[in-house]
Amino acid sequence: MNYKYTLAHGAKQNVGDFLIRDRAISLLEEYTDISKEELYSVDLVRNKLSQSELATVTETDAVIVAGGPGYQPHFYPGVYPSLAEILDAGTPVYPLGPGWKGHREDKYEFTESSKKMLRRVYDQIEFGGARDLPTKRVVESIGVDNIRLTGCPAWYDLNRTQEQFTPPESIDSLVVSSPSKGSYQYGPQWVYLMYELSKEFPDADKYCSFHQGVGHIQGYNTKSIAAYNNIIVRIARKLGFEILDMAGNPDLLELYRDIDLHVGYRVHAHIPFIANGQPSFLIHEDGRGLGVSESLHTVSGDVTGFGKTAIKTPIDAVMRNIRRNVRTEFSDFTEVDNAINNTKPKMVELIKSLP
Numbered sequence: 001m002n003y004k005y006t007l008a009h010g011a012k013q014n015v016g017d018f019l020i021r022d023r024a025i026s027l028l029e030e031y032t033d034i035s036k037e038e039l040y041s042v043d044l045v046r047n048k049l050s051q052s053e054l055a056t057v058t059e060t061d062a063v064i065v066a067g068g069p070g071y072q073p074h075f076y077p078g079v080y081p082s083l084a085e086i087l088d089a090g091t092p093v094y095p096l097g098p099g100w101k102g103h104r105e106d107k108y109e110f111t112e113s114s115k116k117m118l119r120r121v122y123d124q125i126e127f128g129g130a131r132d133l134p135t136k137r138v139v140e141s142i143g144v145d146n147i148r149l150t151g152c153p154a155w156y157d158l159n160r161t162q163e164q165f166t167p168p169e170s171i172d173s174l175v176v177s178s179p180s181k182g183s184y185q186y187g188p189q190w191v192y193l194m195y196e197l198s199k200e201f202p203d204a205d206k207y208c209s210f211h212q213g214v215g216h217i218q219g220y221n222t223k224s225i226a227a228y229n230n231i232i233v234r235i236a237r238k239l240g241f242e243i244l245d246m247a248g249n250p251d252l253l254e255l256y257r258d259i260d261l262h263v264g265y266r267v268h269a270h271i272p273f274i275a276n277g278q279p280s281f282l283i284h285e286d287g288r289g290l291g292v293s294e295s296l297h298t299v300s301g302d303v304t305g306f307g308k309t310a311i312k313t314p315i316d317a318v319m320r321n322i323r324r325n326v327r328t329e330f331s332d333f334t335e336v337d338n339a340i341n342n343t344k345p346k347m348v349e350l351i352k353s354l355p
Contacts, residue, residue, distance in 0.1 A: 003040035003056065005354065006063040006091075010045040013220045015211045016154075016268025017068060018250035024066035024096055024153040031351045045070070049082040057082075058089035061355045067152045069288055070098035071135050073110050076117035083117055092124045094354060096347070097152040099131030100138050102287040103306070108138045115142045122146055126353050129346070132291030150347040151295065154271045155340050161257055162277030165337050167330040168260040173205040175256065176241070177264030178232070179285055181212040182225050186265065186285070189305060191235050193283075193315045197263060198239045200319065207259065208236040211266045213247030221247075263318065265305065267292050274298065275340065279330050281318050295343075297335035301325060 005028070009021040025036050040056055042049070045068065049057065057063060063086055072079050086093060102108045110118065122128055122144045129150030130136040139147045176194055179186040198206060214233060216226040233243055246252045253272055256262065262273045262280040267288050273280035274296055282298065283305035284290050293302040301321040305314045325332055 001037070003060050004034045004038040005040070006057045006060045007039045007041050007066060008044040008063055009041065009066045010043060010068045012043070013213055013217055013247045014268075015246040015248065015250055015253060016266060018248065019154045019253060019268050019272065020067040020097075020152060022250055023156060023158075024064070026158050027096075027153055027156055027347065027351055028064070030158060031348050032354065044080050044082060046079060046081065049085070054082065054085055054089075057086060058091045060091065063091055063093045064354070065093060065095045065098055067097045067099070067131060067154065069101035070095070071100045071118075071130075071139060073102075073108065073114060075110060075114035077113065078111075080117075083121070087120060087124070092355065093121050094125055094350065095121070095128040095130075095147075096350065097129045097131040097150050097155075098135070099152070099291055100135040100287055102138075105134050105138055105287075108141075110138075110142055118142060118144060127350065129350050132295040134287055134291040134294065148346045148350070149295065149343055150350055151340065151343040152271065152292075153347070154268055155275050155296075156344060156347065157272070157275040160276050165277040165279075165330075165333050167279065167333075171201050171204050171260050171326070173207070173259045174201060174261040174263065175207040175209050175244070175259050175269070176236075177262065177266035177269035178208065178210045178212070178229075179265040181221060182228075183265075183285065184228055186305065187228070187232065189283075189311045189315060190232065190265075192312060193263065193318075194236055194239050194241060196315055196319050198241075200322070204260075206239075206241045207244050207255075208233075208241040209244040209246055209264075209266075209269060211246055211269065214243065214245045217247065261322075263322065265289075270298075271296075274333075274336050277337065279325065279333055281322060283314060283318060295339065297339045298332065300332040 011017040011021045127146040131152045214229045270280045270282040282302040303314045303317045
């Protein structure tokens with residue numbers, strides 16, 4: 001089959017990566033004249049393409065990088081080792097909405113090979129996209145002036161069930177999303193969060209979602225990660241939480257539409273709620289969370305969860321934010337729809353600029 005574009009994504013197990021992929025496909029189908037079948041999907045993340053894969057990729061009109069934390073200091077060759085071969089073949093690369101992955105912008109440094117490759121990517125296109133404002137700033141800092149705030153493809157829910165942000169009349173259900181896999185330092189904080197939520201909303205249906213899976217997954221979740229997760233699972237169940245193991249199954253994200261409130265760590269649990277007009281309180285693990293909160297205007301309710309003494313303090317803060325919003329009909333969320341509506345035209349323009 002002759003493919004029109006190559007869609008590069010990192011969807012392996014983390015359900016958030018599948019969300020990015022699927023919403024990128026929906027946007028491409030909506031705003032171009034191509035179908036899903038005309039997209040060649042390939043994993044470029046830390047994956048050196050074979051000669052046959054490279055041949056297929058370079059026969060397409062463009063490579064589209066859907067999203068994920070791709071603008072890392074070791075962007076090339078660390079994250080995308082096959083970019084040089086793709087560009088050498090004359091195939092342009094279009095970043096839709098990748099993001100950074102750090103803690104402090106002032107300490108964020110791209111390697112020299114990454115700077116050169118980023119400039120080379122952007123020199124061949126009209127403009128490319130950034131997931132959030134910190135990403136835009138760190139890429140601009142190396143002399144790239146044609147990066148625009150497009151947001152993550154996951155921001156754009158073409159099947160949205162809420163026309164505008166709609167505060168829940170009551171919190172009859174809630175979900176807590178897990179930290180990144182292997183984030184052992186968050187265990188006490190995570191348990192304390194579930195304990196506080198179970199006290200605050202004793203009659204609500206409560207869920208604990210694992211975006212990256214609970215059990216051992218060869219090549220992905222180690223046995224030690226699985227053992228740690230299962231300790232959390234046992235505690236969560238004692239606190240009245242039902243477990244949602246969502247690894248590799250984006251259809252399960254549809255469950256979020258019927259849940260009143262999200263509180264937790266996963267950026268791509270926060271985004272489906274916000275994108276559908278539902279309240280969500282994000283606990284930042286790193287700059288990915290900081291960036292999405294700034295860009296989606298949810299900084300008033302979200303909190304920073306990292307730091308040596310960050311156990312009770314962030315959770316107490318987010319609980320205060322939740323109580324305040326329950327009293328004020330979720331007043332912290334009045335600007336989220338505007339944030340999405342303001343960036344969407346730039347995402348659509350980028351998609352329509354594809355060759």
